[in-house]
Amino acid sequence: MTTFAYSAAGPASVPCDVLVLPVFEGPEPGPGVREVKGADLLAHFRDAGLTGKLGEQLLVPNTGTLGVAAASVLLLGLGKRAEVRAEELRRAAGKVARQLAKRATVATTLAQAVGRQPAEAVQAVVEGHVLGAYRFERYKTSSQEGPDRLERYTVLGAPRWDARSARAAVARAETVATSVTFTRDLVNTPARDLTPAALAEAARAMAEEVGLEVRIWDERELAEGGFGGILGVGQGSVNPPRLIELAYRGAAASQPPIALTGKGITFDSGGLSIKTSEGMETMKDDMGGAAAVLGAMRAIALLKPKVNVVAAIPSAENMPSGSATRPGDVLRHRGGKTSEVLNTDAEGRLVLADALAYLAEQRPRAIVDAATLTGACMVALGEDLWGLFSTDRALARALLSAGEAVGEPGWELPLHRPYRALIDSDVADVKNIGKRYGGAITAALFLAEFVGDVPWAHLDIAGPAFRDKAGDYAPKGATGVPVRTLVAYVLGEASARPRAKRA
Numbered sequence: 131m132t133t134f135a136y137s138a139a140g141p142a143s144v145p146c147d148v149l150v151l152p153v154f155e156g157p158e159p160g161p162g163v164r165e166v167k168g169a170d171l172l173a174h175f176r177d178a179g180l181t182g183k184l185g186e187q188l189l190v191p192n193t194g195t196l197g198v199a200a201a202s203v204l205l206l207g208l209g210k211r212a213e214v215r216a217e218e219l220r221r222a223a224g225k226v227a228r229q230l231a232k233r234a235t236v237a238t239t240l241a242q243a244v245g246r247q248p249a250e251a252v253q254a255v256v257e258g259h260v261l262g263a264y265r266f267e268r269y270k271t272s273s274q275e276g277p278d279r280l281e282r283y284t285v286l287g288a289p290r291w292d293a294r295s296a297r298a299a300v301a302r303a304e305t306v307a308t309s310v311t312f313t314r315d316l317v318n319t320p321a322r323d324l325t326p327a328a329l330a331e332a333a334r335a336m337a338e339e340v341g342l343e344v345r346i347w348d349e350r351e352l353a354e355g356g357f358g359g360i361l362g363v364g365q366g367s368v369n370p371p372r373l374i375e376l377a378y379r380g381a382a383a384s385q386p387p388i389a390l391t392g393k394g395i396t397f398d399s400g401g402l403s404i405k406t407s408e409g410m411e412t413m414k415d416d417m418g419g420a421a422a423v424l425g426a427m428r429a430i431a432l433l434k435p436k437v438n439v440v441a442a443i444p445s446a447e448n449m450p451s452g453s454a455t456r457p458g459d460v461l462r463h464r465g466g467k468t469s470e471v472l473n474t475d476a477e478g479r480l481v482l483a484d485a486l487a488y489l490a491e492q493r494p495r496a497i498v499d500a501a502t503l504t505g506a507c508m509v510a511l512g513e514d515l516w517g518l519f520s521t522d523r524a525l526a527r528a529l530l531s532a533g534e535a536v537g538e539p540g541w542e543l544p545l546h547r548p549y550r551a552l553i554d555s556d557v558a559d560v561k562n563i564g565k566r567y568g569g570a571i572t573a574a575l576f577l578a579e580f581v582g583d584v585p586w587a588h589l590d591i592a593g594p595a596f597r598d599k600a601g602d603y604a605p606k607g608a609t610g611v612p613v614r615t616l617v618a619y620v621l622g623e624a625s626a627r628p629r630a631k632r633a
């Protein structure tokens with residue numbers, strides 16, 4: 131386990147295996163580079179043909195001549211000074227994280243590359259390192275990369291910085307980043323091992339560890355509670371469905387909570403409307419929304435914002451079998467609304483409908499769901515961006531700016547009411563598919579049927595939840611999006627003054 135520390139010591143004086151110094155693109159060196167008196171590091175960097183673009187690297191061994199206490203200096207390109215924000219720090223720190231994990235001690239002036247908001251910069255560096263160092267190796271009998279050795283990672287700040295708030299930022303980053311890796315582990319775990327019951331047990335263990343209230347609903351309790359959507363999707367699998375309920379109390383009981391939910395399909399074969407084998411390859415990730423809500427709840431429990439937050443996460447395995455839901459079947463959801471299942475592969479909305487209706491009964495101040503819901507959203511926005519649908523302007527703005535601030539951007543798509551007619555059913559209140567065009571919108575309109583008048587936002591994360599190639603601080607596979615967005619949103623709501631009570 132790596133210890134993260136903060137210090138305002140001068141970079142030349144810090145003993146460590148590697149001192150990481152940023153270099154800007156352009157004439158200026160980065161913070162700390164000039165303090166290395168024994169060599170013209172910048173000249174070395176330029177001689178190697180490097181210009182300071184984000185992610186460029188040059189390792190300079192200290193043969194005793196550099197005049198620093200470090201055994202080596204790693205020069206790290208950061209891009210143009212004026213364009214460096216928290217996200218660039220996260221990306222730069224993430225890019226070198228694997229390499230640094232092989233050293234015992236590291237110190238870096240990276241956080242000083244952003245002039246304003248030092249706490250945010252410190253947090254970004256630590257987050258970038260932890261997220262970039264992440265690997266999913268549970269099923270590898272031997273690590274190809276060799277063991278991680280990093281004992282101590284020291285973020286060096288400027289002497290004028292407030293050390294207390296910088297240390298708090300280090301702690302916050304560790305909490306947030308380990309909550310993201312908790313989510314990534316769940317998403318990367320194969321569906322053979324991560325059944326709905328296993329997901330529920332992982333949630334229970336997490337809740338007990340961090341002090342959240344937890345209740346797991348089994349299939350018998352779901353039947354008694356009228357959760358026909360969750361049961362209908364799960365009935366083709368030998369692994370029965372669950373509903374995972376969590377509560378965090380950070381404010382008076384009289385304060386309506388923020389309510390979270392996420393799609394927890396532990397494997398989506400499509401059911402009887404079966405997918406192609408290629409279409410199924412990544413479908414262990416179809417519980418990415420559920421796992422992100424669990425990760426966010428973990429972080430919230432540890433960060434203790436002054437707000438109440440509840441979660442109700444539906445989980446089922448969507449399998450074809452003699453007991454599976456058939457196209458044409460009608461399901462009765464929590465609260466009594468019915469849906470006609472014309473395509474068993476549009477299952478996420480069926481399980482979410484129950485959870486949304488259940489949460490709306492509790493009159494929360496807002497409901498936010500995250501779901502790997504539609505391929506159509508990926509067609510619209512690509513793999514980087516989540517799609518946002520909302521019935522409430524302030525809520526939409528809060529989520530979009532939270533995502534932007536943490537480097538998990540989303541983009542709003544319209545909840546275009548005229549398309550509601552596309553999901554009219556001949557036999558039930560609503561049907562579970564529209565036509566091909568506008569598929570992300572008709573999916574969102576289906577969900578909207580179940581939230582009543584509670585302000586609601588839906589994040590379609592089919593694109594960004596899972597990557598098919600590595601990013602700067604996420605390897606191939608689960609990303610943990612949108613854990614950091616949800617956490618930033620909830621923290622923002624806790625510090626904002628409570629909105630006027632709705633009539």
Ligand code: BES
Nearest residue numbers: 473475476477502503504505506563592
């Ligand atoms: N889990 C999928 C959506 C998905 C597809 C996520 C690819 C990530 C990558 C969802 O359950 C699904 O199958 N949606 C269908 C809906 C259609 C049948 C109306 C889709 O998008 O094709």
Ligand code: ZN
Nearest residue numbers: 395398416478
């Ligand atoms: Zn699905």
Ligand code: MN
Nearest residue numbers: 398475476477
């Ligand atoms: Mn599906």
